[in-house]
Amino acid sequence: MPDRSEAQSLADRIRTLRAELSDPEVSRILQLTDEQQRRFHAWAEQSLTGLERDFDVDTTVTQASLSWGMRLAATLGGVALSAALILLFERYWGNFETWMQVVCVMALPLLCLAGAEYASKRERTLYFAGLLSLMSLAAFVLNLYIVGQVFNVTPSEGALLAWGSYALALAWRYGQRFILVLGLLLLISYGCAALTASFGYYWLDFYARPEHAALIAALVWGAPRYLRRPSFAPVYRATGAIVFFLAITALAEGRPVTYLPFDLKTVQTVYETLGLLLAGGLVWLGIRRRWDIQVSIGAIAFSTFLLFRFHSWWWDLMPAWLFFAIVGSIGVGLLAALKIIRRRT
């Protein structure tokens, strides 16, 4: 049984096929008998009706446009209502006894979760379930934050693990990609913080060692091999790739603490070269596997590393206008090269 995004993809393919077969030029080349045409249209209609009934998928272009608007509205609404929930609690929590504060903040995420579950049973599009699950996540963040404040608990990385796990559980339960991204970012942060703390350093300094983030992001990127939900695979890969290249950029261009036993200049050159090679490799892999988002991320990372490399080679040797003229010319050359590759693939 496919999930909703797979059902939407199937509906899109049927819709495109039906539109193409109705095109006069295609009809001239692919001549179907009246009987074949009747059977095809009956099958397409039946399939789309079935998908619409079971998954509430978009079966027209107008519906698809409206769905994007609804998804955006649900996310923005969820963020705004979460902020309202947190601010409302902060406004009045000082008037409650400690036990009431704890009970309130513990109940809030569970109540929102119950609301999301109820909404998911009532609507197959899951917009309201998504909105309520985002509120539930925000309420859980508030929950642990307030319990920590009330009992003066010394902050630790454990909260990131709890928040990330809850976000992932919500995302998988209600098929929410935005919450999945938040969950993955929280878990990557937790992994970095736990590694940092395990070496005796302060957990909140986890951003100071981008190598940890690069390693965990690479694991997230490879995780879809072991997942049973193909529609989530692009989210895992995109989040992993973006965090990975941000970490490599920090290593190549910043002054980070690193495990490499070399001087700063050598460390930067190593990571800049690595970034270039891996970004190029990602573009190649993305084209081969038809991972469009990976191609875009790889191309952006490749251009960024190339620009940084050119900057470190030439910026001091030539006037600024000549530097940008050369970079622009290289961009035009790359465009031409990619055009040739595009024609051949």
Add this chain to the structure above:
Amino acid sequence: MKVNPLLVTAAVVVVANAFALTHAWLNRTGADAVVTLTQDELMEWSPGNSNSGLAFRLQWNGWELGPEANAWATPRNLELLGFDHSLPADSVDAPEFYRRQAPRRAFAALEVTHLEAAPLRVIDVARDPVALRGRHPNAGTVIILPAVVAIEARTARRGQVDVPGTPARISGRITELPTRIHIPKPFSAELRREKLRDSKVKFGLHLRYGNLLEPWVTGIDFPAPH
């Protein structure tokens, strides 16, 4: 056996809360220090009118940079904290060498001095809180807190008229200290009531620091005006 995903999701909330509450309970099953702090050692933490909670921050001598303020940062102590201080402070490579050593987790002993200039002073730092308490056994005037310590190379400063110069030196600095103390009801209500009468009201806040070195308020009193 098929696990209900809804129950798994709800279980994350329940388990995380159970963990946090057990942590708080474990902390309160004993006391590492019992101190009374006054308005001079505490600064009100005000997040704005939109937050009805009341909290204070400990006032400690973190802003002082002189050698006497960081007397605990001896070469031996820095070594015990896990830092490498082998490069002389006046070496060209010293700033980068010490910058690349990430801050470390440790424990700091703060003495309640009741002095106006620096009411709480860091007097010692160690990796082991039990050993630190052994060195400073007075639980009525010394509190032990988890801390984050960084090593740094301080450059030499030229002397000026009336101000002697200081040579380059390796020092330690506390970069993080959990100083926030939440004031629950009914103590927060009492304090607010007294503050309405006199905005500069003097008070003594009774605190216990538990097994896990986290504080809680056990009482508040207001000295009778002269």
